[in-house]
Amino acid sequence: MPTVHFTDAAGAVRDVQGNPGDSVMETAVRNGVPGIVAECGGSLSCATCHVFVREDCLAQLPPMEDMEDEMLYGTAVDREDNSRLSCQLRLTDELELFVTTPETQV
Amino acid sequence: MGAHTAEQPAPVTDLSVPTRTGLLIIGASQSGVQLAVSLRALGFDEHITLLGDEDHRPYQRPALSKEFLQGTVESESLIFRSNEYWAEHNVDLVKGEYIVRIDKEADGSGVAHSSSGKQFPFKRLALTVGARARKLEIEGGDLDGVLYLRNADDALALKARVGDAQDVVVIGGGFIGLEAASSLQKMGKNVTVLEFGPRLVGRAVGEETAEYFLQAHRSRGLDIRLNTSARRFTGADGGTSVAAVELQDGTVLPAQIVLVGIGVIPNTQLAEQLGLTVDNGIVVDRFALASDGTTVAIGDCANMPNPVPGSEPGERIRLESVNNAIEHAKVAAYSLTGRREEYAGIPWFWSNQADLKLQIAGLCNGYDRTVLRRDEERGKFSVLYYRQGQVIAADCVNAPLDFMAVKNALAKGQNIPADAAADPATPLKTITTDS
Numbered sequence: 001m002p003t004v005h006f007t008d009a010a011g012a013v014r015d016v017q018g019n020p021g022d023s024v025m026e027t028a029v030r031n032g033v034p035g036i037v038a039e040c041g042g043s044l045s046c047a048t049c050h051v052f053v054r055e056d057c058l059a060q061l062p063p064m065e066d067m068e069d070e071m072l073y074g075t076a077v078d079r080e081d082n083s084r085l086s087c088q089l090r091l092t093d094e095l096e097l098f099v100t101t102p103e104t105q106v
Numbered sequence: 107m108g109a110h111t112a113e114q115p116a117p118v119t120d121l122s123v124p125t126r127t128g129l130l131i132i133g134a135s136q137s138g139v140q141l142a143v144s145l146r147a148l149g150f151d152e153h154i155t156l157l158g159d160e161d162h163r164p165y166q167r168p169a170l171s172k173e174f175l176q177g178t179v180e181s182e183s184l185i186f187r188s189n190e191y192w193a194e195h196n197v198d199l200v201k202g203e204y205i206v207r208i209d210k211e212a213d214g215s216g217v218a219h220s221s222s223g224k225q226f227p228f229k230r231l232a233l234t235v236g237a238r239a240r241k242l243e244i245e246g247g248d249l250d251g252v253l254y255l256r257n258a259d260d261a262l263a264l265k266a267r268v269g270d271a272q273d274v275v276v277i278g279g280g281f282i283g284l285e286a287a288s289s290l291q292k293m294g295k296n297v298t299v300l301e302f303g304p305r306l307v308g309r310a311v312g313e314e315t316a317e318y319f320l321q322a323h324r325s326r327g328l329d330i331r332l333n334t335s336a337r338r339f340t341g342a343d344g345g346t347s348v349a350a351v352e353l354q355d356g357t358v359l360p361a362q363i364v365l366v367g368i369g370v371i372p373n374t375q376l377a378e379q380l381g382l383t384v385d386n387g388i389v390v391d392r393f394a395l396a397s398d399g400t401t402v403a404i405g406d407c408a409n410m411p412n413p414v415p416g417s418e419p420g421e422r423i424r425l426e427s428v429n430n431a432i433e434h435a436k437v438a439a440y441s442l443t444g445r446r447e448e449y450a451g452i453p454w455f456w457s458n459q460a461d462l463k464l465q466i467a468g469l470c471n472g473y474d475r476t477v478l479r480r481d482e483e484r485g486k487f488s489v490l491y492y493r494q495g496q497v498i499a500a501d502c503v504n505a506p507l508d509f510m511a512v513k514n515a516l517a518k519g520q521n522i523p524a525d526a527a528a529d530p531a532t533p534l535k536t537i538t539t540d541s
Contacts, residue, residue: 029187031187042179073507074511074514
């Protein structure tokens, strides 16, 4: 079962098991992980599901499309090289992903 | 009610009556869900009942006219929170109960009665009752296949008919109509959109954006007819299913599905029954409190003081959007926990139609100048709205950088000088000024 380890800006860790096919954002929201707002529900319209992906996990993820790239310039906490929008990250069978949520999303 | 004495038999416990809840939230959609979530985040520790009249767990609506209709997302992924979440947070989810009457005391407590005869006592009440689709009252309006799109059952009904249909007529060129029309066209249907007014999307966007969408949709093959309305719907050979739409000018369009999207009406029946002030929605103050001073009302059903900085004193507004449902719920959550916090943030909206991603920041009411930014090659289009030299809103199509720049500038009380903004090659972020 895929697992996502969410670390918040203060360092608290929460491990959430998800279903293959769901996005990291959906997994977070359904379980009430603070730090992911996701106003637009995953339609790439709001940039409030921003996460920083641990460097060694980046290669497992799908490449970024232009729209995600542009939306990332509007995040509440400035983007970094390891920034992604978690609505665009789908869980796969054996995925184990480590992400940090920013201090604020709005 | 007399006191029970030892001689009297113990009263029979009615198991259909739930225990008294601290807060009863009527309406389990975006604003109701957010209210419960925000209250828990603020440390509100009273029991919460989140009650909805649908037989579904609370879900997100925007995808219904787009991804859900097209089958690219499963219904499960629209669910807001897992059952475990609600259980862990001491929130009772009640599905399929329609509240018909509320008895309320001056202190804010009371009992809500459902159509099935159940009672829901509460100490405090929140109305997050939303809005319902405006019905088109013309001949044939009750034929099978004349559909609306407001909730999951509507979407399921539409989805169930799509397979057999070749021709679809969409009545109303607003967001819902255009989103559904684009989806249905993508699914291979022959779609015609009838708009009663002279342009698309009514007052939600400015003239330039409406015109842009008209051209963009027409160039993608959508048949859009402005200044046109339906006279009646007819069935085939006296059948009960819709077969055609007859226009005012006598034109007859075949249609196995008619989808009506002509706006919504706020649900104010309960508020009226409670004696609350109602005027295009339930009238609330800056803290989301209704006229009785105890009931909160938020989201699509509420008419509130315009929260946008710089708006006219006394100006009121009712907003229909996800963003408003969320922000207004936060205001109400503060009120219910004894704090007084006003609406923060700039209203924003989105609408995805085919490959057109519209994002709107702010409200364009009262603008005196527009600045157009258009990059034909990359299919980007933005309109910035100004009032007395100050940017107040923007409509952005496939231009998230412009959208984000304007939204952020508005939130920080900054300006984007109009003359400099006119060059579409200039990133707005680089010319934003402290005004």
